[in-house]
Amino acid sequence: MSESDTMQVAILGTGATGSFLGGLLQRAGVPVAYLARDRWKNEVTKSGRLRLTDYQGLDIDVHPNLTSEQNRSDRIDVLFVMVKGHQLASTIEQIREVTSPDSIIYFMQNGIGAVESVLPELQDRQCYRGITLFNVLTLPNAHYHKSTQGDFYLASTSIAEALANRLDDHSSQLNTSIKPVDDIQAVINGKLLLNLNNALNAIVDRPIKQELLDVRWRKVLAEAMSEWLQICSRNQQRVAQLTQVPPHWIPRILRLPTIIFRMIARSMLAIDPTARSSMWEDVQQKRVTEVTFLNGAVMEAADKLGLKAPINQFVTECIRKLETDSLQQTDIEALLSAVKH
Missing domain, CATH: 3.40.50.720 (NAD(P)-binding Rossmann-like Domain)
Incomplete structure (x- = not known):
């Protein structure tokens, strides 16, 4: 037994x-x-x-x-x-x-x-x-x-x-x-890197696969991830590789033109075409989200190091507005404009 x-x-x-x-x-x-x-x-x-x-x-x-x-x-x-x-x-x-x-x-x-x-x-x-x-x-x-x-x-x-x-x-x-x-902390760090898309998926309000085929949103995600990777590097914290490519490659892949992204990131797209993030579901069900412990945690960690995390801050603010049904299209446009396209 x-x-x-x-x-x-x-x-x-x-x-x-x-x-x-x-x-x-x-x-x-x-x-x-x-x-x-x-x-x-x-x-x-x-x-x-x-x-x-x-x-x-x-x-x-x-x-x-x-x-x-x-x-x-x-x-x-x-x-x-x-x-x-x-x-x-x-x-x-x-x-x-x-x-x-x-x-x-x-x-x-x-x-x-x-x-x-x-x-x-x-x-x-x-x-x-x-x-x-x-x-x-x-x-x-x-x-x-x-x-x-x-x-x-x-x-x-x-x-x-x-x-x-x-x-x-x-x-x-x-x-x-x-x-x-x-080393579970390295896995937690790597999962947080991937979870930074949870909030974006809730904001975009489209299946993850559709979201990732839009280069504008991929670039927003790439910037949010880069902010977290910089923090981990400064703190000398390991980030576990949880995808087929090393974590530091992911922002670079996300920034590629869509036709190239499709070919390189097939594993990223090998998901249920209806898949959405848990934060999207929380927003739809009018529940409090976990953004404080995701994008918000990146903001807090950056602040402790004297760094800035403007994209994660912007995303957190958008989710707070979503939680209160006050997010406007102008907020979404401002978030997209915050990243150089």
């Missing part, structure tokens, strides 16, 4: 990525408890299953056990905290209730700042970072669709290795892996 056969996994935050991770683990035979709100439970109950699909043809049904509540700390071996960054502070009490000092806690939030702000309150817990390297769209009837390429990355522990092996045993069926890594 493997370690993953006996461990108890819990998911706190059954949004898009939380539901997808929990469903994959459950389908691979790992016991999973969903610490979910009644709305999510009601939707799963009404639909009769949790449906997971992806752009590569995955289409599976999972049947979560919603009859038992997980509230004993001595039963949870690993807790995945999948809530949005701005929701973390409100989950501390629940995290403490359902875990013990022997539990492993993985924080799976994007960007920088959210997790760091709550760790002082969990100094007696084993806290690690993880990151999701793909987008998941929430569709009606408890349906979650992975629309871009990528896997789950976890700071390396024995539990991460056990879960990775379990998913690997089902890799031909599930299309998604868990990858334990020694």
